[in-house]
Amino acid sequence: MFPGMSQHGRYWLLILPAVALMLVFYIYPLLQVLWISVTEPEPGLGNYRELFTSAFLHKIWWTTARICVITTVLTVLFGYVVAFAMAHVRQRHMTAIMFCVLLTFWLSVLVRAFAWVMLLRTEGVINEALLWIGLTDQPLRLSRNEFGVVVGMVHFMLPLAILPIYANLRGIDASYVSAARGMGASAWKAFWWVYLPLSKPGVIAATILVFVFSLGFFITPAILGGGRVVMISEFIRVAFEETLLWGKATMLSASLLFCVLLILAIVGRVVDLRRVFGST
Numbered sequence: 001m002f003p004g005m006s007q008h009g010r011y012w013l014l015i016l017p018a019v020a021l022m023l024v025f026y027i028y029p030l031l032q033v034l035w036i037s038v039t040e041p042e043p044g045l046g047n048y049r050e051l052f053t054s055a056f057l058h059k060i061w062w063t064t065a066r067i068c069v070i071t072t073v074l075t076v077l078f079g080y081v082v083a084f085a086m087a088h089v090r091q092r093h094m095t096a097i098m099f100c101v102l103l104t105f106w107l108s109v110l111v112r113a114f115a116w117v118m119l120l121r122t123e124g125v126i127n128e129a130l131l132w133i134g135l136t137d138q139p140l141r142l143s144r145n146e147f148g149v150v151v152g153m154v155h156f157m158l159p160l161a162i163l164p165i166y167a168n169l170r171g172i173d174a175s176y177v178s179a180a181r182g183m184g185a186s187a188w189k190a191f192w193w194v195y196l197p198l199s200k201p202g203v204i205a206a207t208i209l210v211f212v213f214s215l216g217f218f219i220t221p222a223i224l225g226g227g228r229v230v231m232i233s234e235f236i237r238v239a240f241e242e243t244l245l246w247g248k249a250t251m252l253s254a255s256l257l258f259c260v261l262l263i264l265a266i267v268g269r270v271v272d273l274r275r276v277f278g279s280t
Contacts, residue, residue, distance in 0.1 A: 079161025168202025
């Protein structure tokens with residue numbers, strides 16, 4: 001195709017369009033964000049100093065971290081249960097479960113968030129059912145708090161946990177568990193000491209995906225939190241659009257990016273991320 005050009009040169013020529021697009025539409029805007037964070041309202045690191053001195057920012061970061069951790073733990077736990085079921089049922093049942101999982105990708109996040117508002121509000125189906133059964137004497141506050149935010153985020157993140165875990169579980173040879181059972185291990189011990197360690201790459205991949213997505217999640221916390229639960233992404237929006245504190249907003253955006261990179265670096269020191277995400 002390109003006579004006289006080395007294989008290495010042809011390789012770079014083929015990826016040049018992708019590199020150009022990355023530079024124009026990703027790297028350049030990112031550099032602009034970093035530049036604004038150290039120049040607005042005045043040059044220096046004053047915006048970043050607030051990360052250590054502002055009690056309000058500390059509260060927002062703590063709220064964000066707490067919700068993200070709870071969401072990640074619950075999502076990976078529920079996702080593992082669903083993925084385990086998918087890997088051990090008949091093909092037609094697995095297809096039905098997979099359809100239900102993928103169906104959530106076709107529904108707008110706004111539709112799902114407002115659906116949870118209808119379900120969790122004081123006059124919603126859940127509260128009415130609890131009152132009818134007699135489990136409570138008055139409606140519970142299930143929305144406009146951290147509980148509602150976590151419920152909505154877990155529901156949205158579940159496919160991100162189910163799919164990588166299921167892909168990993170499908171590759172586990174069932175003979176390993178059978179061998180453990182044949183050597184006298186109970187079903188629980190065979191799962192705990194054999195099956196679960198083999199599924200670790202899928203669990204780690206799901207954990208990383210869910211936690212990283214949760215850090216920057218915006219719509220569901222904004223709707224189900226009702227302004228009472230402020231995560232870092234919503235505060236960035238307010239700083240950009242309402243208070244016009246672009247320096248603080250870009251500083252928080254950059255800090256969020258640094259947090260993600262730091263998390264990946266720490267995890268990369270413990271496990272091989274290329275193996276976790278299926279790369280060779």
